[in-house]
Amino acid sequence: MIPFLYGAGLFLLINMVLVFIRAVQGPTVIDRLLSINVIGTKCINLIVIAGLIFSRLDMFVDIAIGYGLLNYIAAVCTAKFYQHNKTLSPDSGASS
Amino acid sequence: MQFITSFILLVPFWFLMSGKFDMFHVVLGIISITIVSLWFGNMLIQSPKKSFPARLGEIFNFIPYLFWLLIEIVKSNIHVIKISLSPNIESCINPQFVTFKTSLKKDFSKFILANSITLTPGTVTVRISDSEFLIHALTDEVASGLPGDMESKVAKVFNERISK
Amino acid sequence: MTLIAIILIILGLFFFFGTSIGILRLPDFYSRAHAAGKADTLSTILIILGCALYYLDYSHYDLASFNVAFKLFVIIAFVFIGSPTATHAIMDAASSAGVEHWSKDKDKS
Structure with missing residues (x-):
């Protein structure tokens, strides 16, 4: 089971790199925001799998709960912040 | 009433989350549950x-x-x-915006309806203003099939009547 | 029980792969949010459910492991409610900030 968990964690990391490519090259700020939210959700899974690998899931699950709450609040707050920003189109160059 | 209900709901939650039954943790739990249900009881019970x-x-x-x-x-x-x-991604999608009016009254059932629309095939809720839903649909067939029977299902759960 | 857990985790990883490819390949922001808001929820539920089953079997169903499994179910419930809401908040911000959406013929948009 442990080699399978290592493989699952590695596969998750590869997926996170794929999403991170979109976060780097995304044309608007809001694309990056969405990618970071997806990476955060993947991170919860990665923390739980890491807890199974080290066989200390009772400790890692608290970190996972905290990370999930933080990820959700970060997504909602940044969305609120960019809500009235009228310069989000890729032509205006405000995304860099 | 709100205080008592949220207190009763939160006590088993504390014991399930902490998993310890010694004196220190029980007293700490009672104190924090009292504070939380005094402040936020009116948010939990609408x-x-x-x-x-x-x-x-x-x-x-x-x-x-x-x-x-x-x-x-x-x-x-x-x-x-x-x-x-x-393989050819741009030929099989046709994104478009769709609006429809709902006759649900309560905020919570609107929230459940919006989340359900986001989770069902090909549609994402963009905005709710009063009773109008703005929805982004991915293909033509799901755009024509909105809102489907989901609204009546939500109304049946929360005992609301909708006018068709 | 371990076999069920492995099947659940593999299914979750497959859906995650679909999310990543969808976010990379879809043409505009709104359709990327489709991939992010849906496949994320189901794959998180599947992977954490598989981990909970494996952990319960691994620690021989004692009381402390049920505590951990309950916390994992709290994570599942939170992701089930929170992930569509976060996607909805981001899409609302994009729509009111005026991000253009991709359409088949560019003139109409």
Whole structure:
């Protein structure tokens, strides 16, 4: 089971790199925001799998709960912040 | 009333989360549950006039709805993955905005309806203003099939009547 | 029980792969949000459910492991409610900030 968990964690990391490519090259700020939210959700899974690998899931699950709450609040707050920003189109160059 | 209900709801939650039953943790739990239910009891229990059996009926109605929603989520995932793994991606989608009016009254049932629309195949809720939903649909066929029978299902769960 | 857990985790990883490819390949922001809001929820539910089953079997169903499994179910419930809401908040911000959406013929948009 442990080699399978290592493989699952590695596969998750590869997926996170794929999403991170979109976060780097995304044309608007809001694309990056969405990618970071997806990476955060993947991170919860990665923390739980890491807890199974080290066989200390009772400790890692608290970190996972905290990370999930933080990820959700970060997504909602940044969305609120960019809500009235009228310069989000890729032509205006405000995304860099 | 709100204080007592949220206190009773939060006590088993504390013991399930902490898992310790010694003196220190029990006293700490009672103190923090009291503070939380004094401050936020009116946020947890929205309409205090509703009777207890009506609330219980809502919960029992909600469970089959949840199972129906799970099946819809699996369908929508297969739909999205089929689109994103297809070789010529721009030919099989036609994104468009759709609006429709709902006749649901309560905020909570609107929230449940919006989340359900987001989780069902090919549609995402963009904005709710009063009773108008702005929805982004991925293909033509799901755009023509909105809102479907989901609204009547939500209305049945929360005992609201909708005008068709 | 371990076999069921492995099947659940593999299914979850497959849906995650679909999310990543969808986010990379879809043409505009709104359709990327489709991939992010849906496949994320189901794959998180599947992977954490598989981990909970494996952990319960691994620690021989004692009381402390049920505590951990309950916390994992709290994570599942939170993701089930929170992930569509976060996607909805981001899409609302994009729509009111005026991000253009991709359409088949560019003139109409």
